[in-house]
Amino acid sequence: MTDTTVDSVFAWEALDSRGKPTVACEVVLADGTRGHTSVPSGASTGTHEASELRDGGHRYGGQGVLTAVRNANTVLAQAVRGVDATDQVAIDQALRAADGTENLSALGANAVLAISIGSAIAAASAQGRSLYRSVDDSGQRPLLPLPMVNVLSGGAHAGRAIDVQDFLVVPMAAGSFAEAIEICARVRAGATQVLDERGLPTALVADEGGLGPVLPSNRAALDIMVEGIERAGLQPGADAAIAIDVAATQFHTAENTYVLSAEQGRTLRSAELVDELVSWTEHYPIVSLEDALAEDDWSGWAEATTRLGHCQLLGDDLFVTNPARLQRGIDGWVANAVLVKPNQIGTLTDARTVVTTAQAAGYRTVLSARSGETEDSWLADLAVGWRTGQIKVGSTMRSERTAKWNRLLRIEAELGDQADFAGAAAIAASGVRA
Ligand SMILES: O=C(O)[C@@H](CO)OP(=O)(O)O
Ligand SMILES: [Mg+2]
Numbered sequence: 225m226t227d228t229t230v231d232s233v234f235a236w237e238a239l240d241s242r243g244k245p246t247v248a249c250e251v252v253l254a255d256g257t258r259g260h261t262s263v264p265s266g267a268s269t270g271t272h273e274a275s276e277l278r279d280g281g282h283r284y285g286g287q288g289v290l291t292a293v294r295n296a297n298t299v300l301a302q303a304v305r306g307v308d309a310t311d312q313v314a315i316d317q318a319l320r321a322a323d324g325t326e327n328l329s330a331l332g333a334n335a336v337l338a339i340s341i342g343s344a345i346a347a348a349s350a351q352g353r354s355l356y357r358s359v360d361d362s363g364q365r366p367l368l369p370l371p372m373v374n375v376l377s378g379g380a381h382a383g384r385a386i387d388v389q390d391f392l393v394v395p396m397a398a399g400s401f402a403e404a405i406e407i408c409a410r411v412r413a414g415a416t417q418v419l420d421e422r423g424l425p426t427a428l429v430a431d432e433g434g435l436g437p438v439l440p441s442n443r444a445a446l447d448i449m450v451e452g453i454e455r456a457g458l459q460p461g462a463d464a465a466i467a468i469d470v471a472a473t474q475f476h477t478a479e480n481t482y483v484l485s486a487e488q489g490r491t492l493r494s495a496e497l498v499d500e501l502v503s504w505t506e507h508y509p510i511v512s513l514e515d516a517l518a519e520d521d522w523s524g525w526a527e528a529t530t531r532l533g534h535c536q537l538l539g540d541d542l543f544v545t546n547p548a549r550l551q552r553g554i555d556g557w558v559a560n561a562v563l564v565k566p567n568q569i570g571t572l573t574d575a576r577t578v579v580t581t582a583q584a585a586g587y588r589t590v591l592s593a594r595s596g597e598t599e600d601s602w603l604a605d606l607a608v609g610w611r612t613g614q615i616k617v618g619s620t621m622r623s624e625r626t627a628k629w630n631r632l633l634r635i636e637a638e639l640g641d642q643a644d645f646a647g648a649a650a651i652a653a654s655g656v657r658a
């Protein structure tokens with residue numbers, strides 16, 4: 225008989241895709257069902273993220289992850305024991321109450337998230353359902369997300385060879401998720417050819433599998449994106465467009481300026497950075513800009529929203545998947561979309577709240593992996609089940625990335641015409657205020 229109450233938690237230290245320690249765990253239900261998970265970690269993290277216990281180095285260099293593992297195995301395990309794993313809100317409340325801090329710094333957001341997700345996976349499995357089905361209470365047909373896929377990398381993920389962190393391809397013409405991934409893979413191959421022909425190294429692969437060439441300017445990277453799209457036999461804009469993650473927090477200074485080190489230290493004020501971005505959108509088929517300004521530059525962000533509101537303006541470091549920061553954005557007319565990373569907030573319930581709050585306000589939602597990932601694929605299921613419409617996982621290379629793409633390919637293949645594909649409408653659809 226199915227008994228979905230939590231019986232025990234077994235956590236341990238595992239490796240992430242950067243070879244750094246992370247938390248893995250198995251949540252075991254009373255009927256013996258198990259839910260295994262491991263959690264990711266960012267490199268260009270926002271100051272306002274939930275606080276993971278992590279030393280950043282190998283286990284022999286510090287105790288952070290081991291402490292999180294111990295907390296998962298002891299006080300957090302105790303907190304969820306006897307709670308029904310099908311009641312995600314109750315699981316997450318128990319975890320939050322045990323930690324007692326707003327940002328989960330006492331026991332570690334990584335320990336909390338591992339149990340939060342492990343419980344959801346165990347609950348789905350006990351009910352004989354796929355995770356994407358068990359987290360979906362919409363009563364609608366499953367919705368496969370439009371991917372944005374990393375082609376060129378800079379910033380904190382690629383030794384700051386370019387200032388902008390991610391140059392991604394958005395497969396506008398795709399009619400299915402499978403077609404979308406094929407377009408992205410073709411553009412990646414096209415960009416690789418272009419770099420090869422210029423004698424630029426293509427073996428330098430960044431944290432998320434993007435190409436990491438040293439280029440003279442951010443515009444040079446945009447040129448390569450356009451050429452890569454053309455080389456793939458596609459029309460820039462109509463078939464494949466460009467998204468960028470400026471990750472501006474990374475080159476913002478205490479004097480409230482932005483320093484482009486890839487462009488000889490060119491220094492810009494907020495309004496000048498917005499001018500620069502506006503000019504990029506005039507010359508290149510850019511449909512989405514993430515973290516266009518720094519995490520606490522709310523006035524710069526407001527200006528960007530006024531001047532760039534025809535594009536998707538995605539808050540990552542700005543909102544950090546935090547319901548209160550998102551609400552401030554909605555109230556203040558800032559951005560028009562939110563990047564959702566469950567580990568920025570620490571529980572599935574809070575991440576879900578961000579998705580529903582954003583969608584109710586007309587903001588678009590993009591579920592996102594981290595630069596330090598694991599081979600888990602639960603993120604793919606959450607994108608479908610939460611109907612986020614878009615997903616960002618990194619490139620079409622490296623197994624910790626393809627684990628998510630491949631899970632989505634399988635879901636689409638299994639469902640056939642029982643599922644919908646969000647397509648370009650997910651990024652172009654105007655919100656109530658766009
Ligand atoms: O900034 C981001 O959007 C993510 C993923 O690209 O990077 P990180 O996980 O390092 O924060
Ligand atoms: Mg980002």
